[in-house]
Amino acid sequence: MEYCSSGSLLSVLESPENAFGLPEDEFLVVLRCVVAGMNHLRENGIVHRDIKPGNIMRLVGEEGQSIYKLTDFGAARELDDDEKFVSVYGTEEYLHPDMYERAVLRKPQQKAFGVTVDLWSIGVTLYHAATGSLPFIPFGGPRRNKEIMYRITTEKPAGAIAGAQRRENGPLEWSYTLPITCQLSLGLQSQLVPILANILEVEQAKCWGFDQFFAETSDILQRVVVHVFSLSQAVLHHIYIHAHNTIAIFQEAVHKQTSVAPRHQEYLFEGHLCVLEPSVSAQHIAHTTASSPLTLFSTAIPKGLAFRDPALDVPKFVPKVDLQADYNTAKGVLGAGYQALRLARALLDGQELMFRGLHWVMEVLQATCRRTLEVARTSLLYLSSSLGTERFSSVAGTPEIQELKAAAELRSRLRTLAEVLSRCSQNITETQESLSSLNRELVKSRDQVHEDRSIQQIQCCLDKMNFIYKQFKKSRMRPGLGYNEEQIHKLDKVNFSHLAKRLLQVFQEECVQKYQASLVTHGKRMRVVHETRNHLRLVGCSVAACNTEAQGVQESLSKLLEELSHQLLQDRAKGAQASPPPIAPYPSPTRKDLLLHMQELCEGMKLLASDLLDNNRIIERLNRVPAPPDV
Incomplete structure (x- = not known):
């Protein structure tokens, strides 16, 4: 062979x-x-x-x-x-x-x-x-x-x-x-x-x-692995499934590891929402890696990476010179050091995935803000232009025309809806500012992690420890050491112990403590994100409700104005056949102007109703995006 x-x-x-x-x-x-x-x-x-x-x-x-x-x-x-x-x-x-x-x-x-x-x-x-x-x-x-x-x-x-x-x-x-x-x-x-x-x-x-x-x-x-990072829990999972499995089976596998029910699972990949249909083959899931996983967005308590402190597995050197025992001890300490290095990398990678996932979620929320704000402002613009007609305001006060009183009431309701939309727009703008502030804070924290040098410090200690370990490995094969070599061996044991202590100190103080602090901060940020998400859903529902009601009011107002316009045309025809009327308290051009205005307003109402209908369709599409349960 x-x-x-x-x-x-x-x-x-x-x-x-x-x-x-x-x-x-x-x-x-x-x-x-x-x-x-x-x-x-x-x-x-x-x-x-x-x-x-x-x-x-x-x-x-x-x-x-x-x-x-x-x-x-x-x-x-x-x-x-x-x-x-x-x-x-x-x-x-x-x-x-x-x-x-x-x-x-x-x-x-x-x-x-x-x-x-x-x-x-x-x-x-x-x-x-x-x-x-x-x-x-x-x-x-x-x-x-x-x-x-x-x-x-x-x-x-x-x-x-x-x-x-x-x-x-x-x-x-x-x-x-x-x-x-x-x-x-x-x-x-x-x-x-x-x-x-x-x-x-x-x-x-x-x-x-x-x-x-x-x-x-x-x-x-025969299984393939799908990497899933639970953003709320701050844990990376490996989901082993068959390529021919459905998304529903994949979601159940995720449920077993994360305890997040399939109906509450929402995914992002490389900054984009992934809508996974349960009946579709799992082959349609994007290719993932440990550094580029699917990001699972849900409501859960951050728990972070579970691990055993490497310091618990560090053996102690015996005081006397025992070449075989010293070699075994050095090997055990070095093994714990490599474990600390792996954990340090995993903790830093976990923080990077936290920052990246939160950034993506906030980008999605910012996009939702922009779309909802665009709908609200568009509706507000049309309502404002409709309510700004001065001639309608003056004619509406005419006591003899009762139909205009009903039109004035409908117009008052439109004004109320316009005020609600204005408040929603202001609310969304404030939410955008809050998300921008949180994102700037996130970028600052992410830069601090990128500047972290704990991995390099641990690696430097390991390199020096590895050099001493190789000396011990050679020495154990010898029957004994001379006086000078024995003194060097003792000094190597001291240096090896100091390096191991320094390595574990860096791991605890620079890696574990910062990671735990990052988890606490991450939990607070996730709560803010979930609250913002739910708040935007409520604001979006308010905008949709205003649009729906405004559409109904506009249709009623348009119908009323059409009837009034028709009545005025009939009155004008009758007036042309009859004898000249006595001098009225209002000049004769008023009815003519009123008729022209009613026709213009009727056309404007039809256009406004059409625009509101389009806005409602946009909001309906936004509401189709699945959302996690309320916090």
């Missing part, structure tokens, strides 16, 4: 960068390669019997991607699914408990073993790759406390994927989820944990077979 120049999966996991498990993308590569290799073995009726990270070799492909190869078939043999074997072989931490009992504890038993013993080893290997540690750990370690090791594996409750004994002769503690230090997303964990629980099963009758294992793991590998 080809030369695998990058060592084994074990050497990858032994690196301090992976002290808490592989990154999600790399873990999926391991899963894909191991499943493919095991599938090939089962198609050829072969049981491996010694699956472990040390027997999975890594090489780098032409495009820089990792490729893992299942190797070391010294213990392999041909065995069909229904066949058994009695010989024992393997590495004890990865052995099936039945094999462990016979091979490690040396207890005589007449059990025969089947091909599913490989599934147990795969489960332990996958857990190790995901977390950086073994799933079953007695106090003192698996090699020092073999009886407790056997107890943990055989007494494990159904559904548990790990067990540990924290103190000597202490109780066994069970875990049903992967640890919080794991780098895998909750979306992937929810798919992986049931598989681990069902292949890490002692009883053969309850353990999955290879067919079900291949089916479930293939289901994971």
